Amino acid sequence: MVAPHLDTESMHEHVVIRRGVRSGLPIVVAVHSTALGQAIGGCRVAQYPHWRDGLTDALRLSAAMSDKCALAGLPNGGGKTVVALPPGRTLDTAARRAVLHDAGDAIAGLDGAYATGPDVGTGPDDMVTIAERTPHAFCRPVHAGGSGDSSGHTAVGVLAALHALCAERFGSADLSARSFAVLGLGRVGGHVLRMLADAGATLVAADIDEGRRMLADTAGAAWTSPQDCLTAAVDVLVPAALGGLLTPHTVPTLRCAAIAGPANNQLDTPATADLLHQHGILWAPDIIVSAGGIIHATAVELHRETSAQATARVHGIADTLTDILRTARATGSTPAAAARSRARHHIENGRR
């Protein structure tokens, strides 16, 4: 089924919802916008209480991708693929291959309106499997000019954002003078922690996985519980785990002066940006901070740039963030509102 999505607040161009013919699993491909060019966004394979929760996630994440691409200056729109696994369901090799082929067929049916890449629950090998059914998957190996694992590039973008944020909030981009609480030491958070340690920063770190403690020890970071990390008295909180951690319940407990990290969808609702503002906490919009991976991937995979050229684009995140923070200050709005307004402006101009 290919049907237009009728959400009036954020109208999607296409939403494909289908039960995979091979896997029997629910597959959603959401194309939010192609106003600026081909929609891009990862393929997520994750457990959801109900497949409709996967649909909601796909709609939300694809709309956020449109804003992320627009703010990153990419000639692309936002899309997302979600394979919604029932609670407790895991995939063996054959089932995984079946569902990835089903997803590939759904993407192929969009005739190039959308291209996919790795996301939560998928990696570069899965893109090779999807590419057996559609050419619209980022799957070139690094040695052939592909982008590879995005987490290192995302981390480079986070560091660029942290420099810009510190310059705006504390009057200096010198990270060695600042303290950071890194919440989540996975692929991106681990890189960010190491880079902050190299820069001489004072560090606190946490992860629900005790196995990540070694990373913190090596970086000279004080290991703490996730709850204490969230509320640590530091200059900057770096959310690098899951989204939704900034809520009306958690914001009053925060003791940081600023927040910037790679975690997607950090705010539970857009209104929480106002609450952060009221508490004097400067929040760098995640759609800007976390864009390094997608900037690098599109540059090398779609536009055939060298990795060095792509990395220079990733460093541009610092200028984008500085511009948004200054605009917010000048207009008395929140950075979230300034970023959203800028993104919508770019998308509307692209549509004309």
Ligand SMILES: NC(=O)c1ccc[n+]([C@@H]2O[C@H](COP(=O)([O-])OP(=O)(O)OC[C@H]3O[C@@H](n4cnc5c(N)ncnc54)[C@H](O)[C@@H]3O)[C@@H](O)[C@H]2O)c1
């Ligand atoms: N990988 C990328 O290139 C990329 C790009 C853009 C955005 N992001 C976002 O950045 C975040 C991290 O991505 P990743 O690729 O590093 O994921 P990951 O799965 O490798 O790492 C996430 C880490 O967070 C930990 N974690 C989960 N729940 C936690 C909790 N409640 N408290 C503390 N730690 C917790 C996990 O144990 C894991 O170590 C995600 O929100 C992801 O969507 C990632």
